Amino acid sequence: MKTIIIILSFFTITTATSQAAYEKGMGKAFELWGNQKNDEAANLFERIGKAEKENWLPYYYAAQIHIVKTFNTKDAEEIESRLVKAQNYLNEAKTFSKDNAEIMIMEAMLNTAYVVYDGAKYGMTHSGKVEELYQKAKTLEPENPRAILYHADWQMGAAKFWGKDPKAFCPEIEKAILYFEKESPTTPFYPDWGKDQVARIQQNCK
Amino acid sequence: MKSLLTTILFFTTVFIQAQITISGVVTEPSGVPIPGANIYLEGTYDGASSTDDGTFSFTTSETGEQTLVVSFLSFDTYLLTASVTEMKNLKIALKEDVNSLGSVILNAGTFSAGDNSKTSVLTPLDIVTTAGAAGDYIGAFQTLPGTSTVAEDGRLFVRGGDANEANVYIDGLRVFQPFSATANNIPTRGRFSPFLFKGTNFSTGGYSAEYGDALSSVLLLNTIDEPEQEKTDLSFISVGLGVGNTQKWKKNSLSINAFYLNLKPYQELISQRVDWIKPFESFSGEAVYRHQFNNGLFKLYGGLNYTDFELIQEDINVAEGINFGLKNRNLYLNASYKGDLGNDWTLTTGASFANDHNDIKIIETNVDNDDNAAHLKVKLRKRFSNRFKLSFGAEQFIGDFKEEATDNSFGSFQSGFNNNSTAAFSEASIFFNKKLAMQVGIRATHNVLLDFTKVSPRASLAYKIASTSQISLAYGDFYQAPQQEVLKYNNSLDPEKSSHYILNYLYQNNGRTLRAEGYYKSYDRLVKFDTERPEFGSAYNSNGDGYAAGLDLYWRDNKSIKNFEYWASYSYLDTKRNYRNYPERATPNFAAKHNLSLVGKYWAQDWKSLISATYNFASGRPYNDPNTNTFLGKKTRTFNSLNMSWAYLISQQKILFVSVSNVLGFDNVFNYQYANTPNVNGNFARRAIRPTADRFFIVGFFWTISDNKKDNQLDNL
Missing domain, CATH: 1.20.58 (Methane Monooxygenase Hydroxylase; Chain G, domain 1)
Structure with a gap:
């Protein structure tokens, strides 16, 4: 009986510590983000996402950082790299949470970023996608x-x-x-x- | 007491663990430090970002063998599996991601258009808003360098090659009759509606080993993988009516498109040089069905086209003209599957089938023919890394052609052949780094009808000389079986052969592109015969040859003037060939020495209008004057045409479109037809071959109905 209690308490403690580590990690990432340390924040979100598995939120925020960053960047190579990276993060997020309105909104913003960056190249192909994603998100929520x-x-x-x-x-x-x-x-x-x-x-x- | 002790012991082991420091530096291959890289132990929270001097350091309580991950934008992710105790003072040189925007591209000979690839020279909108293209998918490509303006034909003439030397593929599978049936000197159009396609690759030479049986060029069209939304498109045009609809459900989608074309009302209003008995009428229907599997995509494309017309063709030798009538029915099916097999293997496979039936009347002769053709293909691709990819595959072509000609004078005559061939190909692409890449391939073909086996090597190399420019080289051997018009009478000929040598320079900087390409192409084993046209009983041989050399220039600027985009294409072509019934090497009628296209598009925001103009120029084309001694020694006057179009967006989903070709009414002459016999003065009389009308007008109204009210048919114009 005692052993069971010991084992049980051990498990509770380890899950509690991993939950604490998650909260601490996320807190730290938001703090970095708040201090304009965007890439460091995105890196930390990526690490948390990789460690947590099954949790869409770290990937979601990592994607958001890259997307927002492109809105005030001029370098085409950097923009495309960031958007590709952001799409990869969102794809990860989607595997953990299907039919998630928040991820759809973020994906709509990602497609908007493409249109803003080069309308002639992406306007036709991505505008319809933006509209569709917002509509789907609104249907869900x-x-x-x-x-x-x-x-x-x-x-x-x-x-x-x-x-x-x-x-x-x-x-x-x-x-x-x-x-x-x-x-x-x-x-x-x-x-x-x-x-x-x-x-x-x-x-x-x- | 004992249990308390155990608990305490437990806690201590959980919380007090040895902390190990992991440290090192992250650099580019050249040694330049990379700040901001993400370094961590896989599956843990332990990690850090590299600092401004590329160094990093963090502690971990993990023990034993772990995987260290180092990732950064535009670089390949680096993995190191080792004992954590060994992860000290690491020197990590990340390799550049060769797929990123700044990498070298293997582009010699190729234009990509309508997709979002790095090399794209035309945007999706360009393909269809180019004035003069009149909604023909092929039209926009005729404004690219390397093509010759042959306005009376409408097909693609690439780098001194005739139109039969260019093949068209949809989703990697051969299209056997890509152009609508037409009569001599009346331009044809592509059979396909633009809105079913996304990216296109147009190769003017040196293309991949995956494609064969074309001496000069391949045009690769890809159907849309996933339509964005459900919608209905209606088009009301001065020459016809169209309707399209797209439906999506679960993992499926279906797009259908139908178009009815009738030139009768138009031709009654605007006088024509051709005497139509039954004006051009055609009906075409197309459908694409797509199904998304977990690891792959299945697409089925089907097109049915029916064309009917009759006219009197002017002829210098026949005073009353030649009565020519044609009924054509064309069915084309194309099924393809592309899927992941896991472990970085990709499978692409599919089959296409075409049935083409013609019922032709030439004066009193009736010709009925039936052409069945199929293409089966399977291709495997293995991605060993971003830097090394290998693909290989096999394909089978099956052809069955039958023709019956009946005439009161000779009764009935039958001809036909089965043209089957098998090919295998393999190609490797290697990126040495972000600056240097190469592709090498080989293709082997065996043709049963002509009983030949040929092996053709292909290679290309690209090197980035600066951040905005690169040079590339390509070489390849290409074989093509003789055309149907010859094969129906003779099947003992060799395949025709060409070799391409290409040098390309590309400059891309902030919305401006300069592309210069020089090439030399040799022709060998071209088919010759001793009559004006291939006939039963003509003497055939494979002793023809020739060459083409030239320079293609393309300049595009999207940035210098607000809301205005333009591009300029210039081609210089020096070509001579001895083929068909030529007595000696000569420059063929379709090859003008200089070709120039200027295309401009202006978006007038206040007027909600896209105004587009295209100017085409071609120097005089050779023609043969039997009154002189030189074969094909004369030249026509220069070709000039200014085309304008105006698309007015009434609202987001309603567009009014007006287009006029040859606005300035240049009097163009393509060629001359001479009498077979001299007149009383000993001269051969002639007639000029000119456009069927100097100008062509189109007025259209396009209406898109969709839930989101955003989409429109600007991409169809």
């Missing part, structure tokens, strides 16, 4: 504020390009704000970003 906000952002961009009024999508932003308020993630490190972009996107509504 109708109240996901990121899906609603970034889809509206994308549609406003298209409307401006076509000389239409982007204001048509302003009610969507209001909806997104509402769902941001309601959002209460239960899993630690679950995505909850995006609220700080509301003001930028709302510029179109003035």
Whole structure:
């Protein structure tokens, strides 16, 4: 009996320590990211992803870092390398979590990055993909504020390009704000970003 | 007490473990330090990023044999499996990822277009918005260097080769009749609708050992793997109607496309040089079905095309003209599978089948022919590393041609042949580093009908001389069996042979591309006969030969002027050949010495319009004047054509399209036909071969219906 207790307590302790290591690692990665140490943060997310297995979140954030980085990079070789890397991370994430709206939103952003970087080359092939991913994400999670906000952002961009009024999508932003308020993630490190972009996107509504 | 002790002991063993420090430096092969590389023990949290001087250091409590992973953007991931105690002061030189954007590319002879590859010279939009192409998939390629403007034919004439020297493949499988049936001097079009395809490779020489039976060129089309969305496309054009639909469900998708073309209303409005009895009418239907397996993709393409027309062809020797009528039915099926076999092995396999039936009437003669052809292919590819890949495969061609000609004067005459051949090929591509790469291949073909076996080597080499430029070389031997028109009367000939020598320079920098390619091509064993056309009873031999040499230039600039893209192609061609019924080596009628294309596209944001213009120039083409002593010694006047198109986007899904070819109405002459006998003054009279009309107008309305309201048919124009 005692031995059983000992073994049991041993297991609890080791799982507890691995959980602690995960939380510590993720915390450290977010800290690095917050301090603009993007590549170090992405590296750490990759390490956590590799060590954890079965967990999509580290890969998801590693991908996000690379995608966001391309928006203020000019070097074509770097952009393409980062986007390929980000796609690989998302592919990993998808194997651990199928039909995940958050991953679809991230993949939509990845495809948007291609269009932003070279519209003539990627506009035709990737625009449809962006639209499809946002729609799928919204079907899975109708109240996901990121899906609603970034889809509206994308549609406003298209409307401006076509000389239409982007204001048509302003009610969507209001909806997104509402769902941001309601959002209460239960899993630690679950995505909850995006609220700080509301003001930028709302510029179109003035 | 005892148990307490055990517990404590347990804790100590769990928490107090020896910490080992792992350290080293990460560099490029040249020794330059790499900062920011990710170094870690696989499956653990233990790791670090390299610092600015490339060094790293971290501690671990792991013991024994572990795998150290070092990864960084644009470099191959490095793995080291060893005891952790040995992982000290490591010197790790990462190898460059040869697939990254800055790497050398094996591109001698090849243009890729419409895909997102590094070498792409035309974007997907270009293929279809190029003025003058009029929605013909082939049209845009005729603005690339290495092609000759042969406006009365419409097919691809590459580097001094005639149109039969270029073969077309869909998903790696041969297309036997890629062009619509037509009459002499009336340009043909590709049979395929552009929107079913993604990337294209157009090779003007020195192509892979995977492809054979073409002396000059291969055009490789790939169907779309996965359509983006469900949609319906409607097209209303001044010369026809089209409808397309795409459906997706689970792991399947189906795209269908149908087009009806009738030139009658158009020809009643705009006068033609041709006397049509029954104007050109055609119906074509295409479908692509795709199924995604866990480790592979199956695609089935089917196309059915029916064409019918009748006309009086002007002829200098026949005052009342020649009555020519044609009914063509073409069925083409293509099934392919590409899948992963694991362990970096890839299998590509498939089969294509074509049935082509012609019912031709020439004055009082009726010709009925039926051509069945099939291609079976299997290819395996092994990726040993990013740097070394090997592919090999085998293919079988089966051909069965039958023809029956009936005429009151000679009754009925039958001809036909079975043309079967087997080929095997193997090719290795080797990247020595990011700067130097080569590909070597070999192909062996055995043809049963002509009873020959030929082995042809292929090789190419590329070297990056600076971050924005590279040079490459290619060499290859190519064999092609004689054409159907000859094989139906004679099957004791040799295959025709060509050898290509290519030197290519490529400069790519921030939206600007310069490509210069010089080549020499020799021809040997070309088919000769002693009549004007191949006939039953003509004397045939394989003693023809020739050469082609030239320089192709391509310049493209997307960046210098906002919203304006342009490219310029220039080809210099020096070629002579002795083939068919030529008495001596001469430059054939289809080969102009200078060819120039200028293509410009302007996106007018305020007008929501894409305005496109193409100017084509070709120097005079040789023609034969029997009033002189020199064979093919005269030259026509130069060819000029300015084509314009305007696509107006009414809304995101509705497009209005107007296109006019030869806006300025240049009076072009392609060739002259001379009388067989001299007139009373002892001169041979002639007639000019000119376009069927100086200008061609298209007005169209394209409407796409889809859920997301984003897509449009700009890619179909």
